[in-house]
Structures are given as structure tokens and as C-alpha cells.
Amino acid sequence: MNKGVQLYEGKAKKVFETENPELLIVSYKDDATAFNGLKKGTIEGKGVINNRMSNALMQMLAKKGIPTHFVKELSERDTLVKRVQIVPLEVIIRNISAGSFAKHYGVEEGIVFDAPTIEFSYKNDELGDPLLNEYHALALKLATKEEIETIKDLSFRINEALKEFWLSCGVTLVDFKLEFGRLSDGTIVLADEISPDTCRLWDSKTHEKLDKDRFRRDMGGVEDAYREIMGRLEKQIGG
């Protein structure tokens, strides 16, 4: 499958058409942004890691009955995916307080919740991805009631599967962001990526951050953290 016309270039990925109108090629870059594009940089090797990690996790989720856009890994940075219409909602699931949750509610990071939380933001760069609730999403016709129910159900199931997987790697899944898409027949599937760019992943014992917060917060050791988390995943799925 060859890359055709470039459809889109985002912050971390490019998307290309293929000869099959139902399939696209996603190409992962090393570019990193934070704070709605205000902070820009490069994380060397990130594209290769995020591509392989996202694909491995989506295949694991597919085995557990979660529908995803993943079709086939084509190369280190390129993956064939089903063409979807992205639902313009970012879904954030949290197991532990961190990031904007800690800031908004004035609590420290690291509080373990009794049950996971879910929140939505409107995927709109110009508006800075504002938070919204289900009623707002319906009013704005971003998704139907049924689609929102499906997205919530899938998101919590994904959380359980990912939490269990990362725990087996000695990693605590703190929070993460998901995006969903509609296939041409309207089926909702998991899309975008699952990677250290979109998840907070802490070493279970030391609580060391093994994700993009190292870049966001200028903590150093960014590349090492991405390599470390990828190594743990590969050890787990390889053996």
C-alpha cells in the first residue's frame, strides 16, 4: 500500500490517502507540542515509538473486543488505518489526579480515585479544546446520544484493559486521552493514538514520569523515558 495525496498534517502525525478510499496511512513524526501548540520541540525517535506502541496497544484492545481503526503496521513510522470521520470530542479518563485536574480543583497530583473519571473537551484548536459536558456535545451536534453512550462504555473498558496491561509492566496508568471515529457505516471505533504523548504513565514503584510531562515540564530525560516505557511494553508482549 503506497502513500497517496497528503490529506492532513497535524502536530505529531501526517495522514495520507491510499488507493483504497476506505484506508489511510498515518505517519508518525518526532515533533512534539504542548500547551495548545505554544511549546514546540522534537523528541528524537518518538514517532517510531508512538507508532509501534499505539499499534501494539490497539491490537491488544482488539483482542478484548474493542473496535479500533488499526489495520496494519507498514513500517517504523507508518501504519495503515481505516478511514474514519473523527468525532470532535477528546475523551479524558483519569485514575489518579494530575495535570489540569490537579490545577482546576486545587489538589496535589497522585490522589488515587475510588473510580475513574471521564471528561470531554471539544476538539477545536482555535478555541483551545474547551471542556464541555454531554449536553453541550449534543447541543453542538458533535455526536448523538447513542454515540456518546458507546464512547463512554468503550472508554471505561479501554481504561480497565490498559490499566491491567501497564500494571503488568510495572507502570501506573494515571490518565489518558482518547479519540473516536465513525466508519462509513457509522460504527464507532477507537482512532488516533495511545502513546506516552497521550497518556500519563508513572513507574509503579518510584512514580517516575515516563511520558510527555517530561517534555511539557522541561524535566529532561525525555527520550530516555520514551525508550524506557517502550522497552517495558516490548518485554511484556515479547515474553
Ligand code: UDP
Ligand atoms: N492529553 C492529550 N492531549 C490533549 C490534552 C490532554 O493527549 O490535548 C492527555 C494528557 O497527556 C494526559 C491526559 O490527556 O495524559 C489528561 O491531560 P490534562 O487534562 O491533565 O491536561 P494537561 O495537563 O496535559 O494540559
